[in-house]
Amino acid sequence: MFSTVKDDMSIESTLISKERKNAKFPVEELTNVWDGGKEETELRRKIVKLFEDDPVLKSPPICTMTREERFTKATRKSAYIYRNLIPNNGLHPGSREFEHFSRAMPIENNLLVHMIAFIPCIKSFGSQEQVAKWLPLALNLNIIGAYAQTELGHGSFLRGIETEATFDKKTQEFVINCPKVSSMKWWPGDMGLNANHALVMANLIIDGKEYGMHAFIVQIRDLSTHMPLPGVTVGDIGSKMGFEAIDNGFLYMKNVRIPRENLLNKNSEVKPDGTYVKKASDRLMYGSMVNLRVNLPKSQAIDVLAKACTIAIRYSAVRRQGLLNPGGAEVAVLDYTLQQHKLIPQLATVYATKFAGEGIIKKHQAFLQNMAKGNISDLAEIHALSASFKASVSEQCTEGVEVCRRACGGHGYSQASGLPFLLCKITPSCTYEGENTVLYLQTARYLVKCASKQAADLPESIAFLVQPIQDMKGSITSLDNLIICFKNSAALCVQGVSKKVNEMSNKGLAMHEVWNKSSVQLVKSAKMYVMQYIIGAFVSFVTEVKCSEPIKEILQDLCCLYGLHYINTHSGEFLKLGVLSAHHCTLAEETEIQLLEKLRPNAVGIVDAFDFTDSSMESCLGAYDGNVYERLFDMAKLSPLNKEKVHQESYRHLRPFLLEGRDILEGVKSKN
Numbered sequence: 001m002f003s004t005v006k007d008d009m010s011i012e013s014t015l016i017s018k019e020r021k022n023a024k025f026p027v028e029e030l031t032n033v034w035d036g037g038k039e040e041t042e043l044r045r046k047i048v049k050l051f052e053d054d055p056v057l058k059s060p061p062i063c064t065m066t067r068e069e070r071f072t073k074a075t076r077k078s079a080y081i082y083r084n085l086i087p088n089n090g091l092h093p094g095s096r097e098f099e100h101f102s103r104a105m106p107i108e109n110n111l112l113v114h115m116i117a118f119i120p121c122i123k124s125f126g127s128q129e130q131v132a133k134w135l136p137l138a139l140n141l142n143i144i145g146a147y148a149q150t151e152l153g154h155g156s157f158l159r160g161i162e163t164e165a166t167f168d169k170k171t172q173e174f175v176i177n178c179p180k181v182s183s184m185k186w187w188p189g190d191m192g193l194n195a196n197h198a199l200v201m202a203n204l205i206i207d208g209k210e211y212g213m214h215a216f217i218v219q220i221r222d223l224s225t226h227m228p229l230p231g232v233t234v235g236d237i238g239s240k241m242g243f244e245a246i247d248n249g250f251l252y253m254k255n256v257r258i259p260r261e262n263l264l265n266k267n268s269e270v271k272p273d274g275t276y277v278k279k280a281s282d283r284l285m286y287g288s289m290v291n292l293r294v295n296l297p298k299s300q301a302i303d304v305l306a307k308a309c310t311i312a313i314r315y316s317a318v319r320r321q322g323l324l325n326p327g328g329a330e331v332a333v334l335d336y337t338l339q340q341h342k343l344i345p346q347l348a349t350v351y352a353t354k355f356a357g358e359g360i361i362k363k364h365q366a367f368l369q370n371m372a373k374g375n376i377s378d379l380a381e382i383h384a385l386s387a388s389f390k391a392s393v394s395e396q397c398t399e400g401v402e403v404c405r406r407a408c409g410g411h412g413y414s415q416a417s418g419l420p421f422l423l424c425k426i427t428p429s430c431t432y433e434g435e436n437t438v439l440y441l442q443t444a445r446y447l448v449k450c451a452s453k454q455a456a457d458l459p460e461s462i463a464f465l466v467q468p469i470q471d472m473k474g475s476i477t478s479l480d481n482l483i484i485c486f487k488n489s490a491a492l493c494v495q496g497v498s499k500k501v502n503e504m505s506n507k508g509l510a511m512h513e514v515w516n517k518s519s520v521q522l523v524k525s526a527k528m529y530v531m532q533y534i535i536g537a538f539v540s541f542v543t544e545v546k547c548s549e550p551i552k553e554i555l556q557d558l559c560c561l562y563g564l565h566y567i568n569t570h571s572g573e574f575l576k577l578g579v580l581s582a583h584h585c586t587l588a589e590e591t592e593i594q595l596l597e598k599l600r601p602n603a604v605g606i607v608d609a610f611d612f613t614d615s616s617m618e619s620c621l622g623a624y625d626g627n628v629y630e631r632l633f634d635m636a637k638l639s640p641l642n643k644e645k646v647h648q649e650s651y652r653h654l655r656p657f658l659l660e661g662r663d664i665l666e667g668v669k670s671k672n
């Protein structure tokens with residue numbers, strides 16, 4: 001319907017090729033560092049190609065589809081991936097190949113909550129017999145489950161959960177009830193339309209006594225007709241800011257009966273006579289939550305920011321707007337220091353959080369090995385670290401994606417840029433799997449407890465909180481000094497708020513009031529604590545990684561930039577704590593600007609090293625060839641509103657006025 005408009009060789013493609021020629025480091029080697037080795041890069045590419053070449057997984061761009069089409073296509077693709085593609089290609093969960101799975105998945109998919117929450121919870125909360133019964137069914141999609149914890153009325157405050165599971169000795173069943181509208185389960189992914197089971201978190205009641213929250217497997221839909229079972233009201237909660245392909249659902253249960261065996265009973269059990277038996281500490285439940293939290297930041301936040309950086313930096317390298325030299329040629333917006341100041345620190349955040357996250361995954365693996373031997377002494381530390389890490393990374397990456405989106409000007413507002421989709425995908429990562437503020441407060445509780453102990457009684461990584469403040473020797477901009485600066489700041493924040501808490505409670509204020517009145521500083525301490533961890537882990541990685549000098553230099557520069565950018569955007573905090581002087585802050589700002597200039601020529605190469613395929617980004621601005629304008633026009637042509645040259649409905653409403661206009665204009669014309 002529209003004629004083709006094409007340049008022989010667009011200026012934009014030429015510009016991006018030049019950027020690549022100017023890069024001062026081997027991009028492929030940085031890709032290998034990112035993936036964790038050459039072999040991992042090869043494996044990842046093989047798996048991504050397997051998915052991208054599969055005709056079943058092809059679909060139109062998401063911005064041209066309705067919600068209904070997006071949900072249907074995502075379900076079709078996910079069913080195919082889990083039942084055909086993965087088993088037929090030996091991609092077993094836990095295998096090395098599976099590590100690269102999230103990079104290979106189509107841009108929209110569902111059944112993820114079934115895979116990453118329902119299945120792991122069966123493993124964590126179920127006895128051996130229960131795992132043997134439910135796991136194969138779940139892995140084969142013979143049953144599809146949601147993780148149903150949040151209710152209309154309560155999310156963060158778990159003790160506020162109202163759904164009840166009352167034991168009926170006569171029938172040996174639990175009777176599940178949502179006593180009020182506010183008790184209805186609300187939000188669980190995959191639950192509205194696809195799930196036929198739900199792992200329901202409910203308050204266990206035996207003989208009128210409450211035993212707190214427990215996990216129950218509840219069948220919600222008939223296995224042959226998929227109709228909701230008697231007593232079950234279930235459906236989709238409606239359109240959201242994002243996640244449009246996912247059926248986040250509501251679930252209201254009235255006298256729904258499930259067998260006694262459906263209480264997942266690894267940690268506690270109800271005997272046929274109603275005796276409640278506790279088999280393991282409640283603390284083990286935290287161990288299971290840590291699992292998801294440790295792994296979530298990479299796929300749900302860090303990779304999303306990496307894509308946003310790829311889009312914004314490639315676009316900024318080809319988008320010409322204005323002059324730097326009066327009378328000179330128009331420049332790419334990436335040449336403006338201010339554009340570099342927006343985007344390059346986001347790149348640094350991607351690297352910092354990715355490598356710090358790998359450190360936490362290793363710590364968690366060591367914890368799991370100890371837990372298997374019955375030793376959970378590291379639980380509090382790993383819980384505090386993973387909670388604040390999840391909160392900090394989701395927050396930093398969400399802010400970063402919005403910075404990238406705005407840095408693309410008007411086109412960043414278009415769905416065709418891919419950036420609004422990424423922003424809507426990443427934003428809820430600040431809310432699900434623990435609301436960020438609530439997570440920071442949990443970390444702070446642990447830190448305040450630590451502050452009252454001796455260094456010798458604390459884990460090695462925490463002892464600095466109670467040890468003397470360290471001196472910084474030499475320039476503030478050295479990596480060693482950055483670590484000292486953040487460690488000192490975290491220690492002073494924690495000590496300061498602990499003092500405030502002690503003083504207020506010594507004055508006789510009730511602890512809950514003390515906590516509420518100190519919560520602003522508590523959250524700040526948790527943030528500073530996790531920042532010192534991220535900086536320390538990134539510096540260790542950069543120091544130890546085996547790679548060529550040019551790559552090492554880039555990683556060191558990104559590491560320094562990450563620390564300095566944080567200092568420069570929060571300088572008031574560092575000055576207030578007395579960790580930095582005004583002179584330090586001036587130096588930090590100047591050094592950041594120098595680093596931006598130094599990293600600028602490599603910026604396109606650094607995002608190329610993430611190695612995202614064009615189809616995994618669905619972005620007209622971020623495609624490898626830089627051909628942004630032709631792509632934007634091609635995408636606009638696909639808009640469903642452009643199907644007909646005249647949109648009949650709009651024409652019907654406007655026609656009377658247009659005809660009036662025609663007559664007036666023709667009348668004017670005839671007078672002239």
Ligand SMILES: Cc1cc2nc3c(=O)[nH]c(=O)nc-3n(C[C@H](O)[C@H](O)[C@H](O)COP(=O)(O)OP(=O)(O)OC[C@H]3O[C@@H](n4cnc5c(N)ncnc54)[C@H](O)[C@@H]3O)c2cc1C
Pocket residue numbers: 113147148149150153154155156157186187188189243248428431432433434435436437438441
């Ligand atoms: C996309 C998406 C997917 C989800 N998927 C699932 C799922 O699969 N299964 C499931 O069960 N749930 C799911 N949820 C729900 C999610 O887990 C909850 O929304 C989340 O835990 C936050 O709880 P809330 O909504 O009750 O927020 P609230 O706790 O009501 O938060 C509202 C505000 O109150 C503040 N606040 C709360 N408590 C405190 C406190 N103690 N001190 C200070 N401030 C406080 C918060 O910081 C926030 O600013 C999903 C949510 C989203 C958005």
